[in-house]
Amino acid sequence: MNTLAQTSYVLPLTVLRRKRSLPLPGKVIVRQGQNVEPQTIVAEANIAPEHVLLNVAAGLGITPEKATSWMQVRPGERLIKGDVVAASPKGLFQKIFRSPCDGKVMLIRGGVVLVEKEKEPAKLPAIYTGEIVDILENNDVIIECTGALVQCAWGNGKAAAGPLHVMMDTSNTTLQTNNLDVSWRGTIVVSGTCTSAEVFTAGAEAGIRALVLGSLPPNLLYAAQKAPFPVVLTDGFGTHGMNLAAYELLSTSDKRDTAVNAQPYNFYEGTRPEVFLPLPTTGNLIPPAPRVYAPDDLVRCVTPPYLGKTGHVVRLLPEVETYPGGAQAASALIRLQDGEQVTLPLANIQLLR
Amino acid sequence: MVAIETTSESLLALDIGAITTRALFFDVVDGQYHFIAAGTASTTAAAPFDNVMEGVLMAVDELEQITGRTLIGHDQNLIIPTATSGEGVDAFCVVISAATPLRTIVIGLLEDVSIASATRLLQGTYAKVIDTFTLSDPRKLEERLDAILRLRPDLIVITGGSEQGASLSIRRMIHPLRLALPLIPQGQRPHLLYVGNTALHEEMQSIFKDMAPILTAPNVRPALNIKDLEGPHPALASAVMDIYIQRIGGVETLHHWASGGAFPAATTHGRMLRFLSQGDTTKGVLGIDVGASATTVSAAFQGTLHPGVYPSLGLGPQLAELLHGDPYEKLSPWLSANLETSYVSAYVFNKGVSPGTVPITEEDAAIEQAITTYALRKASIQTAKNIATSLNTQTNTGGNSLLLPQVEPIIVTGSPFTQSLNIGRSLLALLDGIQPLGITTILLDRYNLTTVLGAAASVNPILAIQAMASSMFVRMALVISPVSHARLNTPILRVQLTDKESGEEIRQEVKLGTLTVIPLPLGRRATLKLQPLYRTDIGLGPGRKAAYEVAGSLKGIIVDARGRPYHPHKDPLRREEMYKKWLWHLAH
Known part of the structure; x- marks a missing residue:
């Protein structure tokens, strides 16, 4: 079997292009070439639209055709509550239909008017520091940014930016509740793992912007999902901490501006949560990852019993390997960081770039 | 001819x-x-x-x-x-x-009639119903319009009205859709499939053809007491392919290469099962496919397919969602090893973010076996319910709608079975998940040829028939599932197996509550005599005995006398002990 290399990026310097998307059509409010900061609003949209159907013909007791000819508004027009929507020709008994709400005329058809109610639009922040290089169909913008990147395994769907605060001496440091106090307000806290759901409560009370962990015990998944701030795991679920490549990059980046995009992993689109540290310099776009594994590639293990460990490919095995559990898979011999050599399925490792 | x-x-x-x-x-x-x-x-x-x-x-x-x-x-x-x-x-x-399952809204008239039929139709493909609009929907027209805009479905199925039946209500039900479509940018609009009263085909085309891609198909509910899931399926498959072409890079090229021979896998899997059930069989054929995108448990009886494609039970990225809450609680009844809660949950959540991984250790294989069993059990129960509703198979399943009717054979594919050499584990997952009745053969389809030949039949029917007949399946086991009201550990079945070549004879008395393996290797033939005791039913009626000439298989003959439906032991240590014993029997 031709097993493609799954790649996870941990890069000290790269150029990224990231799409920021509105879930529904809206308005892009930045222009191409504009520099953006994490908090810059790039687009806005009414993501929970509410419509009102005004039956003008029925309301005025006239035919739909006549109602159409009496219309005083056009699609796209903004209405304020009380505005005239339709009116008969002026005379002693002029019939008038007024708008019951603020909104925008979306459609006029067969004597009815469809109005989208005016609502405060949802705002989409840039999250990344960079330049708008493309605007796509009024929904999405592409931001190009330069800096360091750590791709993660899991995210709780939120996003934020702030200075990084490293709270780990080793890749497996456990974050304690008493580590979090108001002095870390507005920061993005990085640690190896945590073992208590109270960390999320304490983090919220302290006002941290985001939490970056190597791993998380599975019983804390729902606490992490409900946390009011972004939470990302570089390596997944368990108590094994952070892979060494991510640890080395993040632990030496204390106080650096950081963006955490905790978008959930989307298998079909290939998007992953990530941590990005912008740098005021130039770099190159991420080179295409190799299609297949090769000797000396740095990899990390994504399943037990070596979950979270990194190592190097010694060689690819010519035949499929059969494992104690019975599974057969294309495999490679890996030399782990501690020197141990193990045979692992290619499907259970990720190339670290 | x-x-x-x-x-x-x-x-x-x-x-x-x-x-x-x-x-x-x-x-x-x-x-x-x-x-x-x-x-x-x-x-x-x-x-x-x-x-x-x-x-x-x-x-x-x-x-x-x-x-x-x-x-x-x-x-x-x-x-x-x-x-x-x-x-x-x-x-x-x-x-x-x-592809990710198609997010689908169903617009119909009555929940239990047209909506139910359309939902069954959608169980024949990779679709997830995210909302339904019915006559009894309390939501205002504007709210239904807002729902369409907010949910952004890939597909909207419109149904309702028997033939020569309602048309006015259908026109009323599509009103929110008529208002919503122009508000969605071109290229992002959902595909429409109309499967209601055929008298409205032209009208539907004329209303929607300039707004969104629309296909019309035979009525899925032509009369109150008649469902037609097969007539509209080709149009559904066509709509799904159109969406794939739009959404997945490269599919358009393949569609062009195939010139009409490109299909959703679920469609061709069902087509082949239907074909196989038309042969010389009094029982139906069951097709199992456990994959990353869906778990399929579909059955066909005398040319009629009962599709059961469940994307929510796929073992890929949706795994964490499938086991939402406490994965251990859901999997523990089927766990063959006594593992820590946190280990099992971490394995499941990590599998959700790395879906292509394979189990290395015995412990991980045990978790994968439990996951497969859980998905198969849920899918089997749903398909059994659907079949019971359609065929009124109460007698065939002993009055239990949680069990599938008797079938012969069961054709199995999917990575949990095809990528493992541990046939014992695979068989236990199948026996626990499907819980077959009567006497049946389990065949392993290593290369998913059932599905592929279903597509091949459209370009070369002879090839599909001949290749299907050329023993491309691996016989995993012949399974006998006696049902008895006797007490636990009471002998309920006498088995006598005589090898045709050597004349060697094996006699065994099977007790209720046990799982017995009688070896008969691949390539060997034997005479099998079954004598039920205490009015035990081996699928032929209480107490009726039988004799067959049988062929060998990887695991020979398995008598699963653990009862139907089988409920695993509640005590984890006792359960582990039993599973260990069964796995040992199946491994030797």
Whole structure:
């Protein structure tokens, strides 16, 4: 079997292009070439639209055709509550239909008017520091940014930016509740793992912007999902901490501006949560990852019993390997960081770039 | 009898799953079509490739290396038909299941009538119903319009009205849709499928043809007491393919290569099951496919398919969602090893973010077995309920709608079975998950040929029939599932197996609550005599005995006398002990 290399990026310097998307059509409010900061609003949209159907013909007791000819508004027009929507020709008994709400005329058809109610639009922040290089169909913008990147395994769907605060001496440091106090307000806290759901409560009370962990015990998944701030795991679920490549990059980046995009992993689109540290310099776009594994590639293990460990490919095995559990898979011999050599399925490792 | 002319010889078939892409080659050997070889590669539908063609070319490349035959030209196009130099193939087909389930809204009249039928229709493909609009919907028209805009479905199925029945209500029900579609940008609008009263076909076309892609099909509920799931299915499959073409890079090229031979995998899997059930069989045929994108438990009886495609039970990225809450609690009844809660939950959550991984250790294999069993059990119960509603099979299942009717054979595919050498584990997952009744053979379809040949039938029917008959399935076991009201550990069945060649005889008395394995290796034939005790039913009626000539298989004959429905022991230590014993029996 031709097993493609799954790649996870941990890069000290790269150029990224990231799409920021509105879930529904809206308005892009930045222009191409504009520099953006994490908090810059790039687009806005009414993501929970509410419509009102005004039956003008029925309301005025006239035919739909006549109602159409009496219309005083056009699609796209903004209405304020009380505005005239339709009116008969002026005379002693002029019939008038007024708008019951603020909104925008979306459609006029067969004597009815469809109005989208005016609502405060949802705002989409840039999250990344960079330049708008493309605007796509009024929904999405592409931001190009330069800096360091750590791709993660899991995210709780939120996003934020702030200075990084490293709270780990080793890749497996456990974050304690008493580590979090108001002095870390507005920061993005990085640690190896945590073992208590109270960390999320304490983090919220302290006002941290985001939490970056190597791993998380599975019983804390729902606490992490409900946390009011972004939470990302570089390596997944368990108590094994952070892979060494991510640890080395993040632990030496204390106080650096950081963006955490905790978008959930989307298998079909290939998007992953990530941590990005912008740098005021130039770099190159991420080179295409190799299609297949090769000797000396740095990899990390994504399943037990070596979950979270990194190592190097010694060689690819010519035949499929059969494992104690019975599974057969294309495999490679890996030399782990501690020197141990193990045979692992290619499907259970990720190339670290 | 109609003679079918063979117009093609060699055939290349592609099977593009969520994780793996397979390229399979068929050709004529000794005047008969045979499956020759397969090449496999990772599927590349997702980033960074965003195009299935990368995986396709790699799989075909491996196939070319195995067969020594060039199939793809220098221009990266398929060489079709075969050139005089021997390069290329004569026919090509492709099946696809590598996409997120289609988010679907169903608009109909009555929840229990047209909506229920349309929902059943959608169980024949990779779709997830995210909302339904009915006459009794308390939401205002504007709220339903808002729901369409907010939910952004991929597909909207409109149904309702029997033939010569309601039309006014259907016109009323589509009103929110008529208002919503113009508000959605072109290119993002959902595909529409109308499967209601056929008298409105033209009207639906004329209303919607300028707004969104629309297909009309036979009425899924032509009369109050008649469902037609097969008539509208081709249009549903066509709508699904159109969406795949729009959404998955490279599918358009394959569709062009296939010139009509590109299908959703669920469609061709169902087609082949239907075909197989038309043979000389009094029982139905059951098709199992446990994959990353869906778990399928579909059955066909005398040419009628009862589809059961469940994307929510797929073992890929939706795994964490499937086991939402406490994965351990859901899996523990089926766990063959006593593992820590946190270990099991972490394994499940990590599998959700790395869906293509394979279990290395015995412990991980035990978790995967439990996950497969859980998904199969849920899917089997749902399909059993659907069949019971359609066929009124109460007597066939002993009055239990949680069990599937008797079938022969059960054809199994999917990575939990095809990528493991531990046949014992695979069989236990199947027995616990499906809980078959009566006497049945379990066949392993290592290369998902059932699905692929369902597509091949559209370009070369003879090939599909001959290749199907050329013993391409591996016989895993013959399973006998006696049902008895006797007390636990009471002997309920006497089994006598006489080897045809050696005359060697095995006699065994099977007790209620046990799982017994009687070896009969592949290639051997034997006479099997079954004598039930205490009015035990082996699928022929209480106390009725039987004698058969049987063929050997990987695990011979399994008598699963654990009861139906089988409920695992509640005590984890006792359960582990029992599973250990059964796995040992199945391994030796």
